[in-house]
Amino acid sequence: MTLAVPSPAVAALFASQRRRIAIAGCAIGIGLALVAVLSLGSGAVRIAPERVVAVLAAWLTGDREVLASREALIILSIRVPRLILGALIGAALAVSGALMQGLFRNPLADPGLVGVSSGAALAAGFTIVLGDRILGTVSAQLPFILLPIGAFVGGLASTLILYAIATRHGRTSVAVMLLAGVALGAFAGALTGVLAFVSDDRQLRDLTFWSLGSLSGASWTKVWTVVPLVLPVLLAVPLLARGLNALLLGEAEAFHLGIPVQTLKRAVILMVAVAVGASVASAGVIGFVGIVVPHLLRLVFGPDHRTLLPFAALLGAGLLTGADLAARIVVAPAELPIGILTAAIGAPFFLWLLLRRDRSLDA
Amino acid sequence: MSPLLEARDLTAAFGGRKVVDSVSLALGQGEMIVVVGPNGAGKTTLTKLLTGELAPDSGEVLIGGDRLSAIPPWQLAARRAVMAQANRLAFPFTVAEVVRIGIDGVGRALTRSGREAVIAEALEAADIGHLVARGYQMLSGGEQQRVQFARTYAQLRAGHVATDRQVLFLDEPVASLDLAHQIGLMDCAQRLAREGIGVIAVLHDLNLAATFADRILVMSAGRCHACGAPADVVTRATVRDVFGVDLCRDAAAGGLPVVLPQHRDAPPRYAPATAAAS
Numbered sequence: 001m002t003l004a005v006p007s008p009a010v011a012a013l014f015a016s017q018r019r020r021i022a023i024a025g026c027a028i029g030i031g032l033a034l035v036a037v038l039s040l041g042s043g044a045v046r047i048a049p050e051r052v053v054a055v056l057a058a059w060l061t062g063d064r065e066v067l068a069s070r071e072a073l074i075i076l077s078i079r080v081p082r083l084i085l086g087a088l089i090g091a092a093l094a095v096s097g098a099l100m101q102g103l104f105r106n107p108l109a110d111p112g113l114v115g116v117s118s119g120a121a122l123a124a125g126f127t128i129v130l131g132d133r134i135l136g137t138v139s140a141q142l143p144f145i146l147l148p149i150g151a152f153v154g155g156l157a158s159t160l161i162l163y164a165i166a167t168r169h170g171r172t173s174v175a176v177m178l179l180a181g182v183a184l185g186a187f188a189g190a191l192t193g194v195l196a197f198v199s200d201d202r203q204l205r206d207l208t209f210w211s212l213g214s215l216s217g218a219s220w221t222k223v224w225t226v227v228p229l230v231l232p233v234l235l236a237v238p239l240l241a242r243g244l245n246a247l248l249l250g251e252a253e254a255f256h257l258g259i260p261v262q263t264l265k266r267a268v269i270l271m272v273a274v275a276v277g278a279s280v281a282s283a284g285v286i287g288f289v290g291i292v293v294p295h296l297l298r299l300v301f302g303p304d305h306r307t308l309l310p311f312a313a314l315l316g317a318g319l320l321t322g323a324d325l326a327a328r329i330v331v332a333p334a335e336l337p338i339g340i341l342t343a344a345i346g347a348p349f350f351l352w353l354l355l356r357r358d359r360s361l362d363a
Numbered sequence: 364m365s366p367l368l369e370a371r372d373l374t375a376a377f378g379g380r381k382v383v384d385s386v387s388l389a390l391g392q393g394e395m396i397v398v399v400g401p402n403g404a405g406k407t408t409l410t411k412l413l414t415g416e417l418a419p420d421s422g423e424v425l426i427g428g429d430r431l432s433a434i435p436p437w438q439l440a441a442r443r444a445v446m447a448q449a450n451r452l453a454f455p456f457t458v459a460e461v462v463r464i465g466i467d468g469v470g471r472a473l474t475r476s477g478r479e480a481v482i483a484e485a486l487e488a489a490d491i492g493h494l495v496a497r498g499y500q501m502l503s504g505g506e507q508q509r510v511q512f513a514r515t516y517a518q519l520r521a522g523h524v525a526t527d528r529q530v531l532f533l534d535e536p537v538a539s540l541d542l543a544h545q546i547g548l549m550d551c552a553q554r555l556a557r558e559g560i561g562v563i564a565v566l567h568d569l570n571l572a573a574t575f576a577d578r579i580l581v582m583s584a585g586r587c588h589a590c591g592a593p594a595d596v597v598t599r600a601t602v603r604d605v606f607g608v609d610l611c612r613d614a615a616a617g618g619l620p621v622v623l624p625q626h627r628d629a630p631p632r633y634a635p636a637t638a639a640a641s
């Protein structure tokens with residue numbers, strides 16, 4: 001086979017795209033670092049950015065003197081785990097949103113919007129209230145261990161139900177998906193309400209915490225329960241990019257292009273369930289990250305998942321840690337549950353997206 | 364040598380209704396078979412059976428002697444490319460991206476500049492070089508169809524590195540195209556056939572079919588009504604039996620048949636298609 005001369009136009013087009021990606025990558029990276037330093041310095045005790053950097057440097061080099069300070073204690077045992085947890089959850093939620101949007105071939109899909117988070121929260125609620133009642137007598141630790149598992153199962157179950165309802169003859173109906181998601185979310189909400197009704201004061205406080213979403217309970221223990229669930233998902237996600245791109249052309253087209261479609265869909269559902277389940281289990285329901293982040297990125301890079309997925313992880317991490325910073329600053333010395341903040345900012349943004357929709361959303 | 368593609372007694376039913384009924388065919392290297400037939404005759408369904416998108420209720424498809432269902436998807440993607448009948452996108456990909464996605468899988472054996480060359484060649488084949496940076500969703504129906512052709516073409520070209528025994532499927536590829544691009548696209552398909560690629564195309568224009576096909580397969584109500592050289596198949600009787608339309612038939616230069624609607628003095632008689640479809 002003889003090939004035509006490589007077209008400079010095509011090469012230039014792809015090169016300019018790569019340049020754009022590199023520039024945006026640097027910008028997001030710098031933003032993330034800034035948010036991290038600011039976030040580690042803010043809270044009940046303010047710590048200057050240069051002190052934050054000094055403590056972090058001491059952490060790496062093992063400088064005993066600096067590490068023994070009160071500032072180091074605050075930063076390393078309270079704020080760093082909170083920052084890491086926020087970043088992981090932000091990345092997990094944004095990537096889950098992008099994955100679901102690819103799976104449903106619809107830019108409006110989001111684990112929060114279509115009831116997956118509510119399903120996970122309901123399952124978490126079950127483990128809090130019933131687990132406490134039934135298993136608490138056996139071991140006080142058991143409900144804690146079951147919580148992430150329960151949230152994961154809840155997330156998986158709602159994703160599967162949603163997909164089964166919305167898909168017929170291999171076609172996923174957008175309208176049915178959104179309506180089913182609303183119904184699922186309402187149903188899960190009702191059952192969570194029943195749980196609240198039968199729970200005691202302490203359980204009620206825990207339940208409220210889940211439904212509002214907060215990073216205030218962050219600890220190294222939580223970080224270490226989330227890392228083994230979320231990190232593998234984040235690392236594996238780039239492997240799905242090519243398949244998801246093909247899937248956006250249509251399910252049949254993806255098959256023609258050599259993608260094992262059923263395997264891909266199962267992998268996506270599993271990853272969303274794991275990521276959302278782990279997030280909900282450790283920080284409750286935090287909405288709109290999964291829809292806002294991929295949308296912003298698509299405005300800049302277009303819908304290519306090879307760029308979208310890694311950048312969703314970065315920007316999601318940056319946005320959620322930034323929101324957590326804001327949640328601690330706006331009503332200092334108290335703090336807002338972060339779920340309230342993301343919803344208060346995300347919901348109007350979402351409405352704005354609907355207002356400026358192009359024809360693709362009407363389809 | 365075994366044919367590129369062989370179908371034996373393919374049957375597929377939806378809800379008990381046979382939509383493709385015992386169709387057999389063999390496609391040789393460098394051959395172009397054009398499938399014609401009324402709406403709902405089962406052309407698209409037959410294409411889906413041949414590409415593996417749909418599993419037949421009975422019968423089997425062999426590609427290069429291998430059972431279709433036994434070929435792993437990634438290998439199949441190098442052996443055949445498919446342009447489907449309709450294609451809408453929910454996300455704002457650019458034209459260049461749509462074409463590139465066509466070779467993201469099969470083109471992995473190529474270098475970056477090799478892939479860019481394949482894309483450039485495909486853009487030229489579909490005459491959409493001027494549209495590369497445009498959003499796919501903003502294009503006209505005919506332009507979108509050309510982009511899909513370019514994507515399919517690129518997949519075929521990229522797969523050529525792995526095998527030269529390839530099949531190209533085109534389901535109504537010229538349905539929305541202007542005259543020049545109809546001919547351009549079919550010319551391009553014919554060039555591919557001359558290189559040894561087997562082509563199966565669904566068309567409605569009998570004259571276009573007669574001009575480019577090596578063989579024409581006429582489908583009617585899921586069955587193969589006739590299959591053979593254009594001059595033998597495109598006859599007044601076949602057109603009347605299958606489409607329920609009376610046409611004038613003539614012969615153009617080279618002996619190819621040409622059909623035209625009858626002169627208005629003797630208006631064509633449109634018989635209800637049910638006669639042919641039941």
Ligand SMILES: Nc1ncnc2c1ncn2[C@@H]1O[C@H](COP(=O)(O)OP(=O)(O)O)[C@@H](O)[C@H]1O
Nearest residue numbers: 169377382400401402403404405406407408409
């Ligand atoms: N998925 C399906 N379910 C039920 N009926 C179908 C399906 N796909 C096609 N059909 C029916 O099969 C018949 C043939 O369809 P098709 O192969 O698309 O025809 P065409 O020859 O126009 O391409 C039509 O009557 C169509 O309604």
Ligand SMILES: [Mg+2]
Nearest residue numbers: 406407408448
């Ligand atoms: Mg058709």
